[in-house]
Amino acid sequence: MIQQSLYEQVLDYANRANPYPLYAQLRQTPITRQTDGSYVVSTYREIVSLLHDPRIGSDFRKRSVRERNPAGSQINQEPVSENQAQEAGAEVSSPNQGSETEVVPSFIGLDPPEHDRLRRQATWPFGPPHTPGRVAEMEPQLIRLANQQIDTMKGKASIDIVEDFAYPIPVTMISELLGVPYEDQPHLHALSEAIIEGIDLDPQESPEERKRRQEQSGQTFKELENYMETLIERHRKKPGSDLLSGLVIDYGPDGPMSQADIVSTASLLLIAGHETTVNLITNGMLTLLRHPDVLERLQHEPNLVIRLVEELLRYEPPVQILPNRVALADINIGGTTILKGSPVILLLASGNRDSARFPDPDKFDPDRRDNMHLGFGSGIHYCYGAPLARLETQIALTELVRRLENPRLMNEPPTYRQSATLRGPRHLFVEIDGVRD
Amino acid sequence: MSSSDTEKMVSSIQRIVIVGASLAGLSAAEALRSEGFSGTLTVIGDEPYVPYDRPPLSKTVLTGWLPVDHTTLPQRADLHAEWLLDVPAIGLDLRNHKVELADGMRFSFDRLLIATGTRARPWPDSAQASLDGVYLLRTRNDAAQLRARLADRPKRVLVIGGGFTGSEVASVCRELDLVVTVTERSATPLIGAIGSAVGTLAGQLQRAYGVDLRCNVTVMALEGDENGRLRRAYLSDGDILDIDVAVVALGAVRNVEWLRDSGLVFDSRGIVCDAACRAFDTNGMVTDNIFVAGDVARWPHPLYEGELLAVEHWGNAVEQARTAAHNMVCNPADRWAYKTLPAFWSRQFGVNLKTVGLPSFADEVVFTQGSIAERRLVAVYGYKGRIVAALTVNMARWLPAYKAMIEARAPFPPVIHALYGLAEHGPVPAGFPPRTHSSTQAGSGPSTLRPKESSTSTRVKDPHVPPGFQPK
Numbered sequence: 001m002i003q004q005s006l007y008e009q010v011l012d013y014a015n016r017a018n019p020y021p022l023y024a025q026l027r028q029t030p031i032t033r034q035t036d037g038s039y040v041v042s043t044y045r046e047i048v049s050l051l052h053d054p055r056i057g058s059d060f061r062k063r064s065v066r067e068r069n070p071a072g073s074q075i076n077q078e079p080v081s082e083n084q085a086q087e088a089g090a091e092v093s094s095p096n097q098g099s100e101t102e103v104v105p106s107f108i109g110l111d112p113p114e115h116d117r118l119r120r121q122a123t124w125p126f127g128p129p130h131t132p133g134r135v136a137e138m139e140p141q142l143i144r145l146a147n148q149q150i151d152t153m154k155g156k157a158s159i160d161i162v163e164d165f166a167y168p169i170p171v172t173m174i175s176e177l178l179g180v181p182y183e184d185q186p187h188l189h190a191l192s193e194a195i196i197e198g199i200d201l202d203p204q205e206s207p208e209e210r211k212r213r214q215e216q217s218g219q220t221f222k223e224l225e226n227y228m229e230t231l232i233e234r235h236r237k238k239p240g241s242d243l244l245s246g247l248v249i250d251y252g253p254d255g256p257m258s259q260a261d262i263v264s265t266a267s268l269l270l271i272a273g274h275e276t277t278v279n280l281i282t283n284g285m286l287t288l289l290r291h292p293d294v295l296e297r298l299q300h301e302p303n304l305v306i307r308l309v310e311e312l313l314r315y316e317p318p319v320q321i322l323p324n325r326v327a328l329a330d331i332n333i334g335g336t337t338i339l340k341g342s343p344v345i346l347l348l349a350s351g352n353r354d355s356a357r358f359p360d361p362d363k364f365d366p367d368r369r370d371n372m373h374l375g376f377g378s379g380i381h382y383c384y385g386a387p388l389a390r391l392e393t394q395i396a397l398t399e400l401v402r403r404l405e406n407p408r409l410m411n412e413p414p415t416y417r418q419s420a421t422l423r424g425p426r427h428l429f430v431e432i433d434g435v436r437d
Numbered sequence: 438m439s440s441s442d443t444e445k446m447v448s449s450i451q452r453i454v455i456v457g458a459s460l461a462g463l464s465a466a467e468a469l470r471s472e473g474f475s476g477t478l479t480v481i482g483d484e485p486y487v488p489y490d491r492p493p494l495s496k497t498v499l500t501g502w503l504p505v506d507h508t509t510l511p512q513r514a515d516l517h518a519e520w521l522l523d524v525p526a527i528g529l530d531l532r533n534h535k536v537e538l539a540d541g542m543r544f545s546f547d548r549l550l551i552a553t554g555t556r557a558r559p560w561p562d563s564a565q566a567s568l569d570g571v572y573l574l575r576t577r578n579d580a581a582q583l584r585a586r587l588a589d590r591p592k593r594v595l596v597i598g599g600g601f602t603g604s605e606v607a608s609v610c611r612e613l614d615l616v617v618t619v620t621e622r623s624a625t626p627l628i629g630a631i632g633s634a635v636g637t638l639a640g641q642l643q644r645a646y647g648v649d650l651r652c653n654v655t656v657m658a659l660e661g662d663e664n665g666r667l668r669r670a671y672l673s674d675g676d677i678l679d680i681d682v683a684v685v686a687l688g689a690v691r692n693v694e695w696l697r698d699s700g701l702v703f704d705s706r707g708i709v710c711d712a713a714c715r716a717f718d719t720n721g722m723v724t725d726n727i728f729v730a731g732d733v734a735r736w737p738h739p740l741y742e743g744e745l746l747a748v749e750h751w752g753n754a755v756e757q758a759r760t761a762a763h764n765m766v767c768n769p770a771d772r773w774a775y776k777t778l779p780a781f782w783s784r785q786f787g788v789n790l791k792t793v794g795l796p797s798f799a800d801e802v803v804f805t806q807g808s809i810a811e812r813r814l815v816a817v818y819g820y821k822g823r824i825v826a827a828l829t830v831n832m833a834r835w836l837p838a839y840k841a842m843i844e845a846r847a848p849f850p851p852v853i854h855a856l857y858g859l860a861e862h863g864p865v866p867a868g869f870p871p872r873t874h875s876s877t878q879a880g881s882g883p884s885t886l887r888p889k890e891s892s893t894s895t896r897v898k899d900p901h902v903p904p905g906f907q908p909k
């Protein structure tokens with residue numbers, strides 16, 4: 001039995017429900033080098049510094065760590081970075097990257113200047129200055145959708161916050177935003193689910209099993225891309241007011257995206273829109289059920305939700321780890337030197353609990369001031385969908401606590417999904433006494 | 438407000454007066470209340486408005502996108518302050534702790550904050566300055582009048598001075614598809630703030646946007662018709678321009694005159710204070726009840742060899758005022774030193790320009806990231822082998838990394854191996870005008886007029902030089 005490093009323990013599913021004590025141990029050394037040559041960064045100051053460091057890239061094709069490692073130095077395990085590369089794929093939107101079927105990476109996995117251009121092009125039809133009202137205009141529909149979902153809970157004694165509520169809302173909204181026709185939404189939902197399952201790796205499974213699942217996930221991804229190709233053609237012929245139509249016809253000073261870039265961007269947004277906000281909403285309800293005083297306050301102080309969601313992004317961020325960075329030069333930081341070509345793993349959720357930055361960091365305190373959390377990252381890859389995620393979660397939590405009568409947690413802790421990176425409960429079963437109108 | 442915070446406050450302070458109903462004045466008032474000050478708070482302003490935001494005045498207000506009355510600054514809470522607007526302070530009595538206003542009112546104080554800021558430097562010839570069509574741009578009223586005039590689509594606008602205000606006005610003119618000429622007495626626009634090496638790129642950008650930019654050129658005279666309407670400008674390159682509108686953008690003059698005979702140390706470069714924002718009296722002693730913040734303050738910055746800096750930037754007004762407010766009411770042992778790095782931004786000709794640190798301190802500059810062709814750039818400024826400032830064009834997300842290097846006094850030129858790196862370019866001379874009095878130099882704000890070394894004869898002819906102005 002080989003002793004697991006602290007970071008390997010974080011990845012170990014056994015610690016999924018509460019990785020925070022492990023993060024606290026990791027923070028005793030701000031940056032630790034792993035046996036595979038990657039560096040794990042756990043303290044707020046060092047994470048922020050590296051997120052803004054021009055020597056840190058996000059295109060993991062630039063990694064050279066394997067050349068550095070003398071052959072045979074790895075012990076009987078798949079290198080951790082292999083796992084990370086695949087987890088990064090969840091965000092990069094192309095889990096088969098690096099295999100035979102090379103696809104165009106989306107902007108999350110690219111560096112400037114390509115990243116900057118694609119992100120500008122993607123922002124043009126999504127936010128200010130060109131499209132300032134996009135997210136705000138979704139509010140009435142979001143409120144309606146949240147209440148429709150809550151209406152379906154009438155007459156039930158127990159509900160699953162994930163399946164009955166947290167999943168349908170972001171998935172419907174991202175589909176509406178992109179302009180996916182209503183009748184296609186179940187199909188896309190299934191594809192996204194399959195892709196995520198394919199990269200939701202189980203460290204215990206055999207390499208053959210893993211390979212098979214990756215291939216399957218890659219095929220599903222291809223299917224998603226084919227669907228997107230068709231969808232883009234439909235929008236080209238008959239544009240609407242949605243984001244995809246914007247990408248196709250309403251482009252800014254950088255000109256239109258190429259067809260391949262639109263496919264990869266739309267796929268990225270679809271998957272990112274599926275996974276992260278689901279976990280944020282679920283983590284939010286879980287945290288409220290664990291803090292009944294705050295839940296009760298939210299019922300009487302609706303404005304509390306703004307800061308409450310920010311605190312949630314600090315306390316239980318849906319993206320716990322950014323595993324896909326790479327050092328482009330030797331970097332002296334935190335008492336060590338990160339060697340050129342090495343993978344760099346940023347533990348955002350650990351930085352969020354760093355007592356050097358946040359007083360009383362393990363306390364969930366919705367009144368917290370000066371809350372510059374890392375829930376959406378920072379720097380040039382700062383979460384593109386942050387305005388939408390904020391609004392969705394604010395509305396979702398407000399409506400849930402307003403309407404659910406006496407909600408009670410049924411499993412403590414709940415069952416978690418596999419991923420340590422995109423961490424959240426698989427189910428969140430809650431008993432209720434009824435639903436208010 | 439916890440009880441321990443209250444204990445930290447000096448309880449004998451009952452009356453605080455802030456002179457300057459500005460961004461700095463408002464920031465200080467808010468900070469005083471959140472520090473727990475519960476006494477009488479009086480804010481005095483010479484304009485008829487509660488504090489408003491100035492950066493939009495040369496940008497979105499001029500284009501017509503933002504109505505001028507939408508620039509009022511939000512107030513986070515009821516400050517329970519007494520606002521005395523539209524009445525300037527005209528005197529300070531240090532011995533009796535009193536401020537005198539133009540209407541004869543006198544206010545006693547236990548603590549005074551001076552945040553009187555600056556005003557636009559006027560055109561030196563008052564007859565020419567009063568021609569219909571000659572504008573300054575500093576206040577809300579200035580902006581409203583200039584906006585109305587630009588909306589009438591003048592045939593040609595002349596902008597006198599290529600600093601930040603002048604460049605932003607020229608940018609708005611091009612956005613409105615107006616013909617615009619900019620005269621700049623130096624070799625490039627923005628030279629005082631960012632140097633000629635980067636200023637050259639700013640000049641190229643202006644020309645690419647269709648500005649008739651004339652560097653090393655000054656305006657010798659403005660001429661009107663018999664009705665007093667501006668008609669012509671005579672330039673030092675011999676050209677005579679037919680114009681309807683001239684915007685005088687020659688930098689700022691500090692509002693310090695009201696302090697004459699007060700016994701405080703001040704001159705045209707500002708009011709001298711220590712790092713705790715406390716003013717000095719003419720005996721060289723630091724006062725314990727008079728504080729200074731914003732454009733009008735000059736203080737020693739530890740990162741810049743203790744030079745007295747005056748920084749005319751938005752962020753400086755906010756941060757220095759907060760520091761001053763804290764120091765006004767805290768116990769002596771809890772005082773903060775003001776050592777925030779200067780930072781500013783501008784929007785012009787389709788680019789976002791931001792800096793951190795003090796570029797004008799530098800002797801050399803090197804481009805580290807971006808692409809000049811794509812108008813995206815990081816420039817790093819160095820002085821005697823260390824990094825003192827950085828500037829980004831459309832790449833502001835990288836600034837925090839460079840800020841950390843400045844604070845760490847990192848070596849220059851930096852060896853970065855940055856993403857989106859530029860092929861090695863330099864370093865090259867930063868190209869700031871010579872600093873003849875380095876130990877007492879005023880930090881260059883976006884629109885500080887830098888005196889050019891020139892012979893007495895040209896200085897007399899040059900209407901840029903206001904009467905009585907002595908180049909330092």
